[in-house]
Amino acid sequence: MSIEPSSVKRAALIGGGVIGAGWAARFVLNGIDAVIYDPSPDAKERAQNILTMARKAWAHLMPGVELSEGKLSFASTLEEAVKDVDFVQESLPEIESLKQKVLAEIEASVAPHVIIGSSTSGLLPSRLQSGLKFPERFVVGHPFNPVYLLPLVEVCGGDLTSEETKEKVSAFYRSIGMQVLHVRKEVDGFIADRLLEAVWREGLWLIEEGVATTSELDDAIRYGAGLRWSFMGTFLTYRLAGGDAGMRHFLSQFGPALKLPWTKLVAPELTDRLADRIAEQSDAQADGVSVRDLEVLRDEALGKVIRALASVGQKGYAAGATLNDFSASLSDKVDEEDAQPFLLSWRGNVSPEWIDYNGHMTEHRYLQVFGEATDHVLAEIGAGSDYVEAGYSFYTVETHIRHLGQAYTGMKLDVRTQILDSDSKKLHIFHTMTENGKDEPIATAEHMLLHVNSKQAKTAPIPEMIQKKISELQDDHAVHPKPQASGRSIGISR
Amino acid sequence: MSIEPSSVKRAALIGGGVIGAGWAARFVLNGIDAVIYDPSPDAKERAQNILTMARKAWAHLMPGVELSEGKLSFASTLEEAVKDVDFVQESLPEIESLKQKVLAEIEASVAPHVIIGSSTSGLLPSRLQSGLKFPERFVVGHPFNPVYLLPLVEVCGGDLTSEETKEKVSAFYRSIGMQVLHVRKEVDGFIADRLLEAVWREGLWLIEEGVATTSELDDAIRYGAGLRWSFMGTFLTYRLAGGDAGMRHFLSQFGPALKLPWTKLVAPELTDRLADRIAEQSDAQADGVSVRDLEVLRDEALGKVIRALASVGQKGYAAGATLNDFSASLSDKVDEEDAQPFLLSWRGNVSPEWIDYNGHMTEHRYLQVFGEATDHVLAEIGAGSDYVEAGYSFYTVETHIRHLGQAYTGMKLDVRTQILDSDSKKLHIFHTMTENGKDEPIATAEHMLLHVNSKQAKTAPIPEMIQKKISELQDDHAVHPKPQASGRSIGISR
Numbered sequence: 002m003s004i005e006p007s008s009v010k011r012a013a014l015i016g017g018g019v020i021g022a023g024w025a026a027r028f029v030l031n032g033i034d035a036v037i038y039d040p041s042p043d044a045k046e047r048a049q050n051i052l053t054m055a056r057k058a059w060a061h062l063m064p065g066v067e068l069s070e071g072k073l074s075f076a077s078t079l080e081e082a083v084k085d086v087d088f089v090q091e092s093l094p095e096i097e098s099l100k101q102k103v104l105a106e107i108e109a110s111v112a113p114h115v116i117i118g119s120s121t122s123g124l125l126p127s128r129l130q131s132g133l134k135f136p137e138r139f140v141v142g143h144p145f146n147p148v149y150l151l152p153l154v155e156v157c158g159g160d161l162t163s164e165e166t167k168e169k170v171s172a173f174y175r176s177i178g179m180q181v182l183h184v185r186k187e188v189d190g191f192i193a194d195r196l197l198e199a200v201w202r203e204g205l206w207l208i209e210e211g212v213a214t215t216s217e218l219d220d221a222i223r224y225g226a227g228l229r230w231s232f233m234g235t236f237l238t239y240r241l242a243g244g245d246a247g248m249r250h251f252l253s254q255f256g257p258a259l260k261l262p263w264t265k266l267v268a269p270e271l272t273d274r275l276a277d278r279i280a281e282q283s284d285a286q287a288d289g290v291s292v293r294d295l296e297v298l299r300d301e302a303l304g305k306v307i308r309a310l311a312s313v314g315q316k317g318y319a320a321g322a323t324l325n326d327f328s329a330s331l332s333d334k335v336d337e338e339d340a341q342p343f344l345l346s347w348r349g350n351v352s353p354e355w356i357d358y359n360g361h362m363t364e365h366r367y368l369q370v371f372g373e374a375t376d377h378v379l380a381e382i383g384a385g386s387d388y389v390e391a392g393y394s395f396y397t398v399e400t401h402i403r404h405l406g407q408a409y410t411g412m413k414l415d416v417r418t419q420i421l422d423s424d425s426k427k428l429h430i431f432h433t434m435t436e437n438g439k440d441e442p443i444a445t446a447e448h449m450l451l452h453v454n455s456k457q458a459k460t461a462p463i464p465e466m467i468q469k470k471i472s473e474l475q476d477d478h479a480v481h482p483k484p485q486a487s488g489r490s491i492g493i494s495r
Numbered sequence: 496m497s498i499e500p501s502s503v504k505r506a507a508l509i510g511g512g513v514i515g516a517g518w519a520a521r522f523v524l525n526g527i528d529a530v531i532y533d534p535s536p537d538a539k540e541r542a543q544n545i546l547t548m549a550r551k552a553w554a555h556l557m558p559g560v561e562l563s564e565g566k567l568s569f570a571s572t573l574e575e576a577v578k579d580v581d582f583v584q585e586s587l588p589e590i591e592s593l594k595q596k597v598l599a600e601i602e603a604s605v606a607p608h609v610i611i612g613s614s615t616s617g618l619l620p621s622r623l624q625s626g627l628k629f630p631e632r633f634v635v636g637h638p639f640n641p642v643y644l645l646p647l648v649e650v651c652g653g654d655l656t657s658e659e660t661k662e663k664v665s666a667f668y669r670s671i672g673m674q675v676l677h678v679r680k681e682v683d684g685f686i687a688d689r690l691l692e693a694v695w696r697e698g699l700w701l702i703e704e705g706v707a708t709t710s711e712l713d714d715a716i717r718y719g720a721g722l723r724w725s726f727m728g729t730f731l732t733y734r735l736a737g738g739d740a741g742m743r744h745f746l747s748q749f750g751p752a753l754k755l756p757w758t759k760l761v762a763p764e765l766t767d768r769l770a771d772r773i774a775e776q777s778d779a780q781a782d783g784v785s786v787r788d789l790e791v792l793r794d795e796a797l798g799k800v801i802r803a804l805a806s807v808g809q810k811g812y813a814a815g816a817t818l819n820d821f822s823a824s825l826s827d828k829v830d831e832e833d834a835q836p837f838l839l840s841w842r843g844n845v846s847p848e849w850i851d852y853n854g855h856m857t858e859h860r861y862l863q864v865f866g867e868a869t870d871h872v873l874a875e876i877g878a879g880s881d882y883v884e885a886g887y888s889f890y891t892v893e894t895h896i897r898h899l900g901q902a903y904t905g906m907k908l909d910v911r912t913q914i915l916d917s918d919s920k921k922l923h924i925f926h927t928m929t930e931n932g933k934d935e936p937i938a939t940a941e942h943m944l945l946h947v948n949s950k951q952a953k954t955a956p957i958p959e960m961i962q963k964k965i966s967e968l969q970d971d972h973a974v975h976p977k978p979q980a981s982g983r984s985i986g987i988s989r
Contacts, residue, residue, distance in 0.1 A: 019736065094748075145719040146736060153719030180718040186706045193715040195701065196694050200729055203693035212680045215742075219728020221687040223813045224674040225639040225647030227724030232796045234713020234721065235694055240777050241789055242640060244513065248709075248777035252770045254588075276746045283734050283742035295735055302726045302807045309803035312848065313796045319717045354806065360949075364869075364891055365862035372858045397858055399985050402894040422987050429987055447985050455854075490984040491893050491941050493916050493923055 009033055009173060010071075012088040015079060015107060017041075020120050021092035022048040023148025025073060026055035030149065031177045034071040038082035045075050054300055055149035060411055061304040061352050062150075063328045067413075079103070080110045088173065090142065092120040100124065101132050108133055116170055118142035123190040126159030136161035140170050143191060144179075147296075150303045152323045155191045157184035178327035180320070208282070209275055216286040232310055232319035305354070342481050344381060344474065346374035346432065347416035351408050362408035368400070371432050371446040374416040378430060382470040393461065395428060395450040403486055406443035413437040420475040421487060425462050426452050428471060431484050447487055503527055503667060505565075506582040509573060509601060511535075514614050515586035516542040517642025519567060520549035524643065525671045528565040532576035539569050548794055549643035554905050555798040555847050556644075557822045561907075573597070574604045582667065584636065586614040594618065595626050602627050610664055612636035617684040620653030630655035634664050637685060638673075641790075644797045646817045649685045651678035672821035674814070702776070703769055710780040726804055726813035799848070836975050838875060838968065840868035840926065841910035845902050856902035862894070865926050865940040868910040872924060876964040887955065889922060889944040897980055900937040907931040914969040915981060919956045920946050922965060925978050941981055 012028050014021040017039030025035040025048055037048055052073055059068065076082035083089055089107055093100055100119065107117055113135040121129065122143055130136035140162050143155040154174045158167045171181045184191045190198060200222075207213045213221070229238050236248075243251030287295065310321025317325040347370055357363035379385060379395055388394070408414060415437050422429035428450040434443045454461040463471070506522050508515045511533030519529040519542055531542055546567055553562065570576035577583055583601055587594055594613065601611055607629040615623065616637055624630035634656050637649040648668045652661045665675045678685045684692060694716075701707045707715070723732050730742075737745030781789065804815025811819040841864055851857035873879060873889055882888070902908060909931050916923035922944040928937045948955040957965070 151719050151722060153715070155715070180714070182711060182714050182718070184706075186704070188701075188704070188706050192701065192707045192711060193719055195697055196712070196715060197720055197729070199693040199697035200690050201733075203689055204729060207682075207686060207689065210680070210682075212678075212682050213686045215728075215730035217676060217686060218690070219730050220674070220676050221647070221649070221690060222724050222728040223726055224676070224817065225645050225687055226691055227721070227726070227728065228645060228797055228800055228814055229793070230716050230721030231725035231800055232717055232721070233793060234709075234716040235691070235698060236709035236713050236773075236777055237780060237789065238793075239695075240781060241786055241793065242513065244786060247774070247781075247786065249770070249774040252765065252773060271746065276743070279730075279746060280741070280743040283730055286731060287734060287741075292735055292737075292741065295731065298808060298812060299723070299727060299732075299735065302804060302812055303722055305803035305807055306722055306725055306800050309799035310796060313799055314792060318792060318796055320722055323718065364866045364894070365859045368862040369859035375858075396898065398898050400858070400894070400896040400898075401985050402896075404890065404892050404894075424987055427987050429985070449985050449987075488984045488986050490982045491895050491923070491943050492982050493918055493921050493943075 009087045011036065011086045012090065013038065013076075013082045013086040013107075014090055014092060015039075015082065015103060016092035016094075016120075017044040017048050017075075018092060018094075019047075019051070019146055020144065020148060021090070022051040023055075023146060024090050024092060024120070024144065026052045026149040027177055027179075029071045029073050030055060030059050030068055032069050032071050033177075034074070036074050036076050036082045036086065038076045038079050048073060048075070051147075051149070054147075054296065057353065058147075058150050058300050058304050060350050061301075061354060062308060062324060063331070066328050066331050066349065068331070079106055083107055083110045083115075086111065087115065089115060089117045090120060091117065095121060095124060097124050097128060100129055104129060104139070105132055108135065114138065116140065116166055116173075118170055120144060122194050125187055125189065126157055126162060127187060128159070130159045130161055137163040138166050140166050141184075141191075142170055142174060143193075145193070147300065147303070150300060150307070152178065152180040152320050153182060153193065154179045155182050155184050155193060157187060157191055159187065176330070178323070180323045205271070205275065205279075208279060214286070215279060215282040219286070231306055232313070232321075343417040343419045343433075343478060344378060345415060346377040346381075346418040347371075347414070347434075348437065349414060351410055351412045351414060353410045355408075356410055360409070367402060367404070367408075367434070367444050368446070370414065370416060370434065371400075371402070371444075371448075372397075374418060374432050375430065375448060375450070378418050378420075382474070383467050389455070392454060392456045393464075394453055394455045396453050397448050398451045399449040401447040401489065401491075403445045403489075404443075405445070406441060408434075408436075408443055414443070419478045419481070419484065420471060421447075421478075421483060423463075423468075423471050423475060425468075426460050428452070428463075431487050433484070445484065445486055447489075503581045505530065505580045506584065507532065507570075507576040507580040507601075508584055508586060509533075509576065509597060510586035510588075510614075511538040511542050511569075512586060512588075513541075513545070513640055514638065514642060515584070516545040517549075517640060518584050518586060518614070518638065520546045520643040521671055521673075523565045523567050524549060524553050524562055526563050526565050527671075528568070530568050530570050530576045530580065532570045532573050542567060542569070545641075545643070548641070548790065551847070552641075552644050552794050552798050554844050555795075556802060556818060557825070560822050560825050560843065562825070573600055577601055577604045577609075580605065580609065582610055582612070584612045584614060589615060589618060591618050591622060594623055598623060598633070599626055602629065608632065610634065610660055610667075612664055614638060616688050619681055619683060620651055620656060621681060622653070624653045624655055631657040632660050634660050635678075635685075636664055636668060637687075639687070641794065641797070644794060644801070646672065646674040646814050647676060647687065648673045649676050649678050649687060651681060651685055653681065670824070672817070674817045699765070699769065699773075702773060708780070709773060709776040713780070725800055726807070726815075837911040837913045837927075837972060838872060839909060840871040840875075840912040841865075841908070841928075842931065843908060845904055845906045845908060847904045849902075850904055854903070861896060861898070861902075861928070861938050862940070864908065864910060864928065865894075865896070865938075865942075866891075868912060868926050869924070869942060869944070872912050872914075876968070877961050883949070886948060886950045887958075888947055888949045890947050891942050892945045893943040895941040895983065895985075897939045897983075898937075899939070900935060902928075902930075902937055908937070913972045913975070913978065914965060915941075915972075915977060917957075917962070917965050917969060919962075920954050922946070922957075925981050927978070939978065939980055941983075 011034040014025050014037045017037040028035040116138050126141045130139040141157040145151040204218045240248045307320050311317040311324045355362050355366040416434045419431045432446040452463045505528040508519050508531045511531040522529040610632050620635045624633040635651040639645040698712045734742045801814050805811040805818045849856050849860040910928045913925045926940040946957045
């Protein structure tokens, strides 16, 4: 198999609906060229809209991370789409015979070693691959909408899928920020959609019986269990409900509920009457808000929830941990290039959540960026996180910020730092923030830092090793003039 | 009925397990005295632990909000517990005959007008109230664990429950920060637990068949649909999947999936063998992490997810909107008392998420607090959010922060502001942050603000009305000396 996580440069999407276009956006943001084949007239506009939404979502998810995008293009034939690609992802409607037919067409145009993934949400891979000449390279990779934001992908092979294919496609999906769930035993609906269908079918029954509306069913989830489900599934949640005695206690206590009539456990027939009722209730629930606006709301909420989970515990939790691993894996380009005289201490994009009611980056976000720049400087002089854990640190005792311009959503910012002065316990630095590629400062920050023994909560002399590193930088920087603004005080001059 | 949202001063909890103690914590944090009756030997310790966790969660959820707590106490008899209470919440094990018996005992000791709520997760209120003398004041209020964090409460009356009872108990639950879902038609398991049971039963079948483990089942939810479910339920999500054509299109496209064998839709028997398998898999999943530690993790994640949702859109979304409404309803005490000479411009508690790797409040959070204090000052002089919407604003052009002490999690902070100077376009202010009740400053911030026409992006003269208000404050403050630190610059003195 030719697919290595880093070797996918060009991928074909066969079918460019919400799922296919979602894959394309995820690929493009990962630097992979994506070619969509979809004969429907609105495929192009949809894919471009979805890419725009995905860009916004990623800027929010990983505000300090630079991405170099792949190209999004559209092919007019299937053959053209799969030409020279390293990977194919099929995302056609859930019709077995249609998928089988198109998979055979794909196979006729790509080399035998190119892996073909299918986005099917429940059809069996053994059946989908049954007509292929090289079925060992066919595998299901079932994602969730929106594909560019939700990390889950279910990987399921058929009888003839090789282990190598499953491993390589999993490594590839992980390399583009996804969380792989191996479906070890082929089953209709795989794992996730069986659970989702159970909720859906029970919901249909409750609507049919007039117990609840679509809106009430949604509220029953989103204000309660849904909040837990964003990071802990049913089983870990119930383990907690069992208290210290754990799962066995929970089962002995709640097992009898299985005998209670608490689910209808039948799929009601989707009669026209029921379909009408659902559609009417759903219209009432949406209350005139368009699907597009709901998608924007969904992406904002998903982005914020995932970011929130990224800050849980030491390393993030659930989807937040996946995000942290992924964003760490993207190359940190801050240190790479630096033709400027001073230390490049921060580079990144302004996140939409940093914007205030005036439409500009809000005050304390400047200090957040400058604080991260200071952390970078400290790491450079050998006083990074290990040093803090060892019980020493530099504390900021004084800060002077000047606002000279404005930063807006998505703007790429650089911070460069000049070491102005130091003594046995103090460090005096000056940060300048510019828009990447421009010279006019947007803001400056001058800081005085004090070296402390944080366990004793006392100032302490800066160790020689670190003093040496400070002196080197300070000497380098001293050949340039001090910034005029340094040493300034605040006041109205009259 | 005597229950008015604001009139509940003392409530009894009959049953002090995870649910009863969770109610007690929510009551106490809302200023209501809570009396628990639970004969089990560990009830007291559990309730105190849960209150401690709830306090931490609320400090995180509403960092700027002051709470005056009610008292938590324990009664040795049921009669003692319900004496002089305004409300009773029963949270006993899910055994119908037990609940009926105890409800009759409760009734024998409280006045006929006191509402009795039951936490049952699925037993029918008509049956539970059948033996009561005043059944009209009995109602189900079914919460979700942890009760102090999850907003959902299902309110369901029985045949004999009065409308007044349902309305009053709903108003009461809302007043303590909850989201009420009216279950209009009595049905076993109500709405939420029927949906949860559907997932649970399908999960049991998948474990029984060896398709998935407890850990894989949880991953299938939490990395995918669970993230969406934290703010949008199944039906709104599927509306989006239907694209612009909406729900009707979705139904026509996916309705046929109901014919597919995608849920087993049978409750497998919970044999010893299956129970053993689940318990073993759950142990492996927990990987040695105790239930207590998992609860801490859960609360941190829930708090952060809800806070994230509170920042979605203009007013928060889903549980985030509920939180915003609730925290707005709690009296903002900032303006009430102020014996100090300068403007009290901020009061609140340090949120755990504001803490950095040194264990102190992180730099930019100081500026966040000072920025909010500045906004408060601007609102005081008539340049609040309406003024910003009208196209004018004060922009901060220069900031000087001094760190003189440290702020820690939960510390209650005050910021007081002195107006130092002003001219036709500028405003010069000085904030001092102290721990509430102490004089030593933790930090100070000096700001120069410039008045601008934000549409033209130009400075503009401050209107007379606002100038007048500034002068009044400035004159009041001028009788006190300027802070020594004002006009200071940064540098190492030699």
